[in-house]
Amino acid sequence: MKKIILLLAVLAALFGAVVFIGASFTSESTGENTLVIGMSGGYKPYTFTDESGNLVGFEVDTWEEIGKRIGKNIEFQTADFSGLFGLLDSGKIDTISNQITVNENRLEKYDFSKPYVYYGAQLVVAAGNDEIVDLGTLKGKKVGVSLGSNYEEMIKTFDTEGLIEVITYESYQGSLQDVALGRIEAVLNDRLAGMTAIEESGLELKLAGEPVEMLFNAFPFAKGNEVVIDEVNEAIEAMYADGTFEEISLKWFPVNITDN
């Protein structure tokens, strides 16, 4: 009997400790006035960590500015890219700020803010590869895309006969590494991220041909968040109007990626 009481006491202590410690690990400030922004933290220069481990990048600056303008606290939640939409669906984050491209499937499920980035999808290949210049020349080749991203759909739409082998990666940098190592022939991703990655990584890579398709990115919200979306849209418009977006963009990129 004593042992059972002891066991129950231990169990109670464990639960108490877990709740107590859990509170210190998870910054649960789900106050009315807080927006939780999900991002991968591994997509340079949009969202990444600096030398001392702080989350920085274009997305972080953008949301800190939006937060100021709409008078809300902004909290960033990093998770693997493949987990971000799950976090959004289960209400653990309010939106995703990770260069989410607006497409039809996503529009069915989410309400998007106004676009904040306009870009071209770009193929990246090994420096010595002059063979691949567009989706047509990819036939019979292996191309890497990020898991849960828009690029796989883009290839599938073009490649109705299934001649292009699509390999999905958890990480964009991992896919570039594989092009450099010769495991795959190309990566399809955002043009600017490609340019930055080639410059910074020192990998033997280059952009192949012209951008494949022009697209725009925005922030997805769960349906029924019209009030917040309106506020965010207003902030986005104001940031376009007074040049703040251009400023943030030029801080991270050689060109203005928010330019329509």
Next chain:
Amino acid sequence: MNGFDFKYLLEVFPIIIRALPVTIVISIFSMAFGLILGTAVTFLRRSSLVFLNKSFNLYVSFFRGTPLMVQLFIFFFGLPQIIPVLSKVNAFYASILVLSINASAYISEVIKATIDAVDRGQLEAALSLGMTKFQAMERVVLPQAFKIALLPLGNTFISLIQGTAITFMIGLKDIMGVSKVSAASSYRFLEAYLAVGIIYWILTLIVTRLINYLSYKLSKGGVI
């Protein structure tokens, strides 16, 4: 891509180590709950009520038979679709819950086997002395069973520690999550993953030492 950057390896260590409390706390709590749950499940599986033992055999079969990542995704992303209140559970608690349940299935298998390994005569002798079945289990069989179980339970704990590496999928910044983010920011894959690998390895070595020490103590006749 210019070879191995030893300086970066040294730089990334302290960054990853900052997330170590998350990994350690999740592992220890999951193991503690797993042990209690696993022991309880073992007794339910030994119950003479067919319904109970069948359903808990199914429980063990499911949680040993599916990857931890699948269980985590089902609980964290899947179940809130039908039980909306579950979306209130944050990544920290969800990780502990899923890891505990997963570990309890393995632990139950270990404990079940070790109870069987204790000579049946021990139980019979205890009963013949007038102990109840519960007393016989608690005072005679279980202490011996735990002694045999110690090494395999140590293995379960080590797997559990390494299992925490998937929790960044649901947004928990453990040491694996921090090294993924660091690798992506620096393009230094080898260095970042080597660093986190070494940290897991050291954790495993510490646990192994601890288990060996306990096992040595027990072999000299002590009980837990």
